[in-house]
Amino acid sequence: MPNLPLALTQGDPAGIGPDISISAWLRRAELGLQPFLYIGDPVALAARARMIGVDVPIREATAETAWDLFDTALPVFSVPIGAEIEAGRPHVASARSTISAIETAVALCLAGKAAATVTNPIAKSVLYEAGFGFPGHTEFLADLASKATGNPCRPVMMLAGPKLRTIPVTIHIPLKDVASTLTEDLIIETCRVADHDLRTRFGMAQPRLAVAGLNPHAGEDGAIGLEDRDLIEPAISMLRAEGINAFGPLSADTMFHDEARARYDVAICMYHDQALIPAKALGFDDSVNITLGLPFIRTSPDHGTAFGLAGQGIARETSLVAALRIASELAGHAAGSPR
The missing domain is CATH 3.40.718.10 (Isopropylmalate Dehydrogenase)
Structure with missing residues (x-):
């Protein structure tokens, strides 16, 4: 070559x-x-x-x-x-x-x-x-x-640093539009691309995808919003049925400490700042934007x-x-x- x-x-x-x-x-x-x-x-x-x-x-x-x-x-x-x-x-x-x-x-x-x-x-x-x-x-x-x-x-943006990889499902849209933009299919397609590229380009045999909830405390079974229960949970069930190791929805406020990060390879987040704030906080100078799905x-x-x-x-x-x-x-x- x-x-x-x-x-x-x-x-x-x-x-x-x-x-x-x-x-x-x-x-x-x-x-x-x-x-x-x-x-x-x-x-x-x-x-x-x-x-x-x-x-x-x-x-x-x-x-x-x-x-x-x-x-x-x-x-x-x-x-x-x-x-x-x-x-x-x-x-x-x-x-x-x-x-x-x-x-x-x-x-x-x-x-x-x-x-x-x-x-x-x-x-x-x-x-x-x-x-x-x-x-x-x-x-x-x-x-x-x-x-x-x-x-x-189907391009997917992944922020990758020495301590954390994150993927936002929705990216450059107003926060007020996130809930109406999220769909079960969008979550599933994002996770499929992530799983495929982590296998083929990063050499991971079984990538672990930790899926964040949209609402505080991942909605608390509908008490703080319905999206986690009605969109994210069914998407995760579909992914697992396909053999993709996705789990959640997880409360975003407990996903990014050291012990939690050891349990997954990438965090799938529902919106831009949910993904980019922890990524930049943990690796501002050495994090990289990688486009998957190309x-x-x-x-x-x-x-x-x-x-x-x-x-x-x-x-x-x-x-x-x-x-x-x-x-x-x-x-x-x-x-x-x-x-």
Whole structure:
């Protein structure tokens, strides 16, 4: 099997994506990182390197040449912005380049030219201004994969850190809409994808899925809301009948201490903050966003664009390094050999 680089997108070029990508490359030997191909504007990347005061040799590259270049230069697949971008000041002029970088990374993965896609953070408001029609990265990636393969994708977001993995069943919707959005089928499909990918990509023979309740105390048998009894419990029963080791619904306030976490491999949560608050509290700097349910591996740092830090040389690359490492590990597992 040829040596395949990871495809690393630039994210919003006004954010810290360029900063942390440069920092990760500078520490490549120390950290033993698998070579990555930065997909974005080489001019903007070079300008950011000068701004943060580091000397980085940048070479335009392809997926075929990136591996050999990586030791001596940061390889860049050029996706020009066509405008000057100021660090910390997002501008709609960069939106097309940001979107094109994501499209390129996915195309390389689906063509077997890149081992995985690792995405730097985007600013959705900037993309919306340019007509971007998706709630976020995850939905866009699923649409690209579906169009390329002709098969529908059911993307599932998993936050993974050294101490905890969590999956939100509903994601970027208002809290007031969660109860009406939740369905038995949605819970079942999310758990099926989680079980499948934990088996095939993480090598778990029988993943343990701890399913959180929606209401306080998991509804107390209908005394504090009916969703736990009428939606979540039947979904879990169906999953168990299929041979999936799901259990609950569990009261979310007792799911995340040390002893409780030892009893499961992933926590299935009913809404965004129920999943992300414990994940970030237990691993803010080294948690990674992994998208399950795609025909390629995708990871991302578990933070945003941090415009206030861009160009100052103080952004921490820890989460990006974790995303690169997990992408490499998953790609190695998929290939049947360790990396």
